[in-house]
Amino acid sequence: MKIALIGSGVMGSAVLSSLVAADAVTEVAVTDVRGDVAREVAARHDGEAASVSGGADNAAAAAGADVVLLAVKPQYMADALASVRDAVGPDTLVVSIAAGLPSTFYERRLPAGVPVVRVMPNTPATIGRGVSAVSPGRHASPDHVALVETLLAGTGLVVSVPEALQSAVTAISGSGPAYVFAMVDALAEAGTLLGLPRALAQQLAAHTVAGSGVYAAESGQHAAILREAVSSPGGTTLAALAELDERAVRAAYVAAARAAARRADELAREADPEGADGEGHRE
Incomplete structure (x- = not known):
């Protein structure tokens, strides 16, 4: 199985460690806007079971990939999707670990029928003690969700939740x-x-x-x-x-989590206003 990992920052690097440990993965192509950074990240995994390469060409990395995993910041996601759009098809699974963006954001920017799975990880994933919540988009099957859970197993606890609960997950574990x-x-x-x-x-x-x-x-x-x-x-x-x-420390924690969930809803609407007007998922 070939994986294209778009983004080699903190979370991208954490996910990479899990990917190369998965038995089914034979090749990982890592990209970054700075190709030298991606190559340095890839070099750290040289000699492991999966072949790992690095570069700056998102389209080349995504070409022929079974899974395209997007690990860029939300404000750069539209550009990242545009760069891989022509390289993915209905048999390609697209996975996002960007906060706030609903699956409809990706589905409208990708070819029709491409399955999308959204993941909300947290920073302890960098040491294999994280929590990642997985939610399928409209074209993703239970098998797609199971594959993502397997690929991310090395990051810590992985749970599956309906996408409507992602804001609550963000407030607690994110x-x-x-x-x-x-x-x-x-x-x-x-x-x-x-x-x-x-x-x-x-x-x-x-x-x-x-x-x-x-x-x-x-x-x-x-x-x-x-x-x-x-x-x-x-x-x-x-x-x-x-x-x-x-x-009232307990009450303050509850209030803080509710504030985080509200802000997560707001960020989703700001980032994807079309997704909040009744089309697809509403958070």
Whole structure:
């Protein structure tokens, strides 16, 4: 299977690591507006199971590809689609990892019938601990979705959701790392105020959050039950949680996620006004 990866930035590079690890992939052609950058990215995977090449010609990379994966910023997506349009056909699967753009945006700019799958990843995918939500467009089949899930398996958790839920996904897992980084920063700052060396406070905060996240994901228990297990009656944790409740921290997280989802809807409408007028998917 040949893959064309259009874009070799942070997320493109993260996806590339997963692609070359997939058994079905034999060739990956990576492109970037700066061909030298694409060649450098490709060279890092030299000698792996799949053949990886780099360059600046999107059309050449997409020619004969089974999957064209678009990893460019939303504002450059229309140009990227124009550059590969003549190289794709009904048997080519087009996958986008750009935030905000609905599948109708791609379908109107590609030949009729080309299947499109939209993916919302997050930055921990760069270390194989990310979350990617996959949504099929109108021409994509369950087999297309399954293929994308397989290709992205190396980036972390991959889930399939209806496209109407992509804004909610953006609010939780897409933007979520920033909320967590803010928590790490606050805990580290608290540690320094309490007398810990700054580097140690940062280390304690980051590893506590990381370990707690893994524990929550793998325990199978509701987060409220896990929280209660740490909270001894009259103890330090309950005193801390009471302060958080007094300052409505839980409510602030909910409000933040809702604000992110609203903004995701707005960005989708701004980027694809035709898609919001009743044609196709509405977010």
